Amino acid sequence: MRTIQAVGHVTPEGTLTVPVPPDIAPGEHQVVIMIDGPTGRRKQRAPLNIPADDFGPWPEGLTLRREDLYDEWGR
Helix, strand or coil, X not given: CCCCCCCCEECCCCCEECCCCCCCCCCCCCCCCCCCCCCCCCCCCCCCCXXXXXXXXXXXXXXXXXXXXXXXXXX
16 A cells, blocks of 8 residues: 555546556556545525424422432433
8 A cells, every 4th residue: 555645636527637656557546535625615504493482481499400300210
């Protein structure tokens, strides 16, 4: 296995052309490609439309302590 650092060119059709050293044998090779920098524009998403319900104030004396929610078996 060998690491080669080079600058490639991507065509509008999506083809990547990368020059390699002359000692690399012609033929098919398995490669790993890492793109440095921005890879394109992200689509703008519409804001989430999450409904908000108002159930009024918390009940008087409400406690949400773990000891009050679960018994000694953790249920």
